[in-house]
Amino acid sequence: MNTSSIQLTLQENRFLVDFPDTRYQGSKYKIVDWILERITDIEFDTVLDAFAGTGAVTHRLKREGKEVIYNDFLEANYQIGIALIENSKTKLSEKDIKDILDKRNIEYDNIIQRNFEDIYFTPEENKWLDIVIQNIETIENRYKRAIAYFALFQSCIIKRPFGLFHRKNLYIRFADVNRNFGNKTTWDKPFKYYFRKFIGEANKAIFSNNRDNKAMNMDALDIKNEYELVYIDTPYISPSGVGVDYYQFYHFLEGILHYHDWEKLIDSRSKHRRLKPKKNIWCEPRAIYQGFERLFKNFEDSILVISYRTPGVPSKDDLIEILGSYKKDVKYFETNYKYVLTKKGTENGEILLIGK
Secondary structure, three states: OOHHHOOOOOOOOOOOOOOOOOOOOOOOHHHHHHHHHHOOOOOOOEEEEOOOOOOHHHHHHHHOOOEEEEEOOOHHHHHHHHHHHHOOOOOOOHHHHHHHHOOOOOOOOOHHHHHOEOOOEOHHHHHHHHHHHHHHOOOOOHHHHHHHHHHHHHHHHHOOHHHOOOOOOHHHHOOOOOOOOOOHHHHHOOHHHHHHHHHHHHHHHOOOOOOOOEEEOOOHHHOOOOOOEEEEOOOOEOOOOOEOOHHHHOHHHHHHHOHHHHHHHEOOOOOOOOEOOOOOHHHOOOOHHHHHHHHHHHOOOOEEEEEEEEOOOOOHHHHHHHHHOOOOOEEEEEEEOOOOOOOOOOOOEEEEEEEO
8 A cells, every 4th residue: 555645534543542631832732633634635645743842743643654753943842752753662661760760879969959949849849850850861762761851841841830931930839819720739749740640641652653753853944855744833923923932931841951051051130040042033023924934935845734823923814925925725724722821802713724
């Protein structure tokens, strides 16, 4: 059977595995079926997820038997790609977990305790993180190490108000107030509980589709075009010109991967100890138009599938016009979808453009 003729079958998936639960902002986990239904009649075999994030779309395409390439410019997300997409069989055993969680007879550094007191986590939690991070660093197998990082990242996110690291707000977890968001019971459960939980979910999500799947950590504009279909889900800019800067929202996770250099990377002017800012055209209203132009031109020989929020910058009409410069056949779809942190009363949706 020619693999290029494989069609997506949403009712009968070829590989029945679950994708891990995630609270990562912008994840397409809840609408991945809607996205795949729009491309079910398109023939393609190789696919690049250029801004893969949580990997929900990449993982689902892997389940459909496609040869998938996961790419994300965040190093923390890259670990997700290694653990859940490129990895086809390696899992963490109970012994592996115990080795990660047990304190060893060595001298541990305390970088988080020194730099993040009363910012994101309690003193006891900071101490736990310092130990576990340094234990994970000693894991030689890159797939096991990536699974451990994935579980640690998800554990950090679930114990954060709003699931972000955008401000110093540990006090929210302990304030005696009526709550209309968050879950104090969730926040109060120990790190060890969540670490084991997310390792279990990751282990269940690992499988082989008998293809040569890869994970990359590149700027999407620098990727060589050699894929039949490219899925694009860039960061979003609101109508008021405010961009979603994932690097700053999840800087703490990036810092974990540079543990011993972390202090040198911190922006000393920042109250919440973020990393020094990096230029990102996907968060700049004036630059993002050129970004889409360059992206579409780079991948003009591939089928292009673009997700974006609406209303936003660029507008859906602008995106259709830009895509139309490179593709003769442009289709447009839209669905209502409210993201977790969207302000009450705000009208928004998710658009999908397909260019062939």
